[in-house]
Amino acid sequence: MEQRRQIGLAAAxxxxTGESIALGIxxxxxxxxxxxxxxxxxxAVWCGMAVMAFSGALCYAELAIRYPRAGGEYVYLREGYGPRIAFLYGxxxxxxxDPGIAAALAVGALPxxxxxxxxxxRLATFxxxxxxxxxxxxxYAGTRLSSGVMATANLLKIAVLVALVAWAWLSGHASSANLLPLxxxxxxxxxxxxxxxxxxxxxFFSFGGWWEAGKLAGEIRNPKRxxxxxxxxxxLLVTVVYLLVSAAFLSVVPVEHITSNTAFVAQFGEALFGHAGGRVLSVCVLLSVLGGLLALTMAAPRVYYAMARDGEFFSVFGRLHPLFGTPANAILLQTCMALLILLFGAFDRILAYIIFSAVCFLALSVSTLFRLKEPVRRWWYPAAPIVFLFCAVVIALLxxxxxxxxxxxGVTVVLAGGMLLRRFSGTTAQTAPATQSSLP
Structure with missing residues (x-):
């Protein structure tokens, strides 16, 4: 059973935007x-990160066009560097x-x-x-349903953030004098x-997640467009939203009045909406978290699905639901792992461990453009991958x-996956599908 292309441009x-704009903003x-x-x-920092993200987006778009299959980075790394590197990423x-981010967002929304x-x-705990x-x-219930809900939640989130910015200025609470001297x-x-x-x-943390759309390539209609x-x-939309929201925040609450992250949110809400400000801002935060969770839970399981289809993970996770057409078992795996991390309460430490490895795998994925048998012929090549790789090296060093x-x-945890790889190394050659590679 093959995946159906049910995801349109708005959902993609x-x-x-849903993965990027969450609690962090x-x-x-x-x-x-x-x-x-x-x-x-x-x-300047937001714009610099936007240049990196836009360079990466151009590279990922090219890779997604060449390999319009579920899995995203897993597929690109498999094509570029072979199954071992791809498995470590998966x-x-x-x-x-993926489960660590999901757990962090769910718990972060509770307050x-x-x-x-x-x-x-007791209810708050659960x-x-x-x-x-x-x-x-x-x-689990269907890609069409989940993409519709996810697109609605994320577009509503952006509308609410833009409305916050507009209200800050229209209500007179924002003042350009608070930004001066720039x-x-x-x-x-x-x-x-x-x-x-x-x-x-x-x-980088706040922009993180823009690459997730590639994992849904096997279900996106007209992927080349x-x-x-x-x-x-x-x-571009994430960049504009971040610049507008940051400007509105600092126009209402000057830099010198900021004491802490949590206090700042309360300060901003109270300045705009009085005593109800905390409740209004809480709704905005929850919309952002909901959109991020929906996008993550839709995209992440496609990696495990692609791995299982290639014979490099347990085959049960490579099956589509006979009625809904979703990678149901992979979705259940991602949720169960997130619940396990909730149980141990270690999501914040786990996130700290894996960020470095995540940056390295992003850089490896982009570098596969230099290994293509058919060279890239785009106006941005090779500038975009060079810019992205340079920025990734800087962030990794920082x-x-x-x-x-x-x-x-984090690197040790990732490399430990090599031990699990041996479980599948004997069957990969027999079960992996024959794919047309564009690499030497």
Whole structure:
């Protein structure tokens, strides 16, 4: 049974924006602005990260056109560097990254739910798990249903964020004077190099996820047209939203008044909406988290599905549901792993461990463009992959300097997947489908 192409352009764009715009946009601008001490520096960091993301989006669009199959980076790495590297990426995704992000978003949303509704302690404990199960059910029940819900949630999220920006200015609470002087660093800012380094890493985290649309390539209608549009337009939309929201935040709450991330959200909400500000901002945060969870739970299982179809993972995860046509078992695996991480409460530490490895795999995926038998003939080549690879190396070095132990532990966890690879190495050659490779 083959996957049906049921995902349109709007849903593909929603995957890009949904993964990127989640909880981070309400938290990272405050920390970045406080550390950098200058609105101009904050805008420069956002724009620099946008250049990296847009360069990567062009590269991923080309790869997705050449390999319009489920799996995204797994497919690109398999074609470029063989099954061993691809398996390690899939292992990292299945065991740590995807369920860790899902667990982090679910738990991160809980305080905002509690500002809207008083929850008994027992229900509050189980609410993140119930949210993950509900989103799992939506994705299990059909790609058409899940893509429709996900696209609606993410487009509504963007509309709400734009409305927040508009209200900040129309209500008179925002003042351009709070942004001035644009280039002068405020008293109390961190040392310049440390501030820029920390802000770059935070910006990368906030932009993270734009690449997820490639994992759905096997189900996107007219992929040669829709995938490049989804990647490029999605990244541009995320960039515009981040610049507008950051400007609105700092126009309402000046840099020198920021004390902490959580306090900043409360400050912004109260300034715009008075005593109801916390509740209004909580709704905005929950919309962002919901859109991110829906996009993640839709895209991530396609990696495990693709691995199983290639004979490099348990075959049960390579089956489509006979009625819904979804990779149902892979969706259940992703949800079960997220629930397990919730149980142990270790999602924050796990996320710290895998970021370095994630950057390395992104760079490897982009570098496959240089290994294609049929060379890329685009106006942006080879500038885009070179820019992306340079930025990835810089970010990886910054992470190593800032958190060497978690980075190295993350690498160890990923390499440990090589032991599991032996379980499938004997069957891969027999079960892997014959694919036409464009690589030597």
């Amino acid at each position: 764009i929603a995957v890009v 309400f938290l990272t601008p405050a920390a970045m602005a406080k550390s950098l001490g200058s609105p101009a520096l904050l805008a 292992w990292m995704s299945a065991a740590v990254v 905002y739910v509690e500002t809207l509704i008083h929850l008994p302690p 609410l993140p798990a119930l949210a993950l199960l509900a989103i799992c059910a939506v994705n 280039t002068v660093r405020r008293t109390g800012s961190d040392p310049l190099f440390a501030a820029i380094a920390g802000a770059i890493v935070s910006a 829709n995938l490049p549009l989804a990647f490029t337009f999605g990244v 992470i190593l300097l800032h958190s060497p132990v978690p980075a190295l532990v």
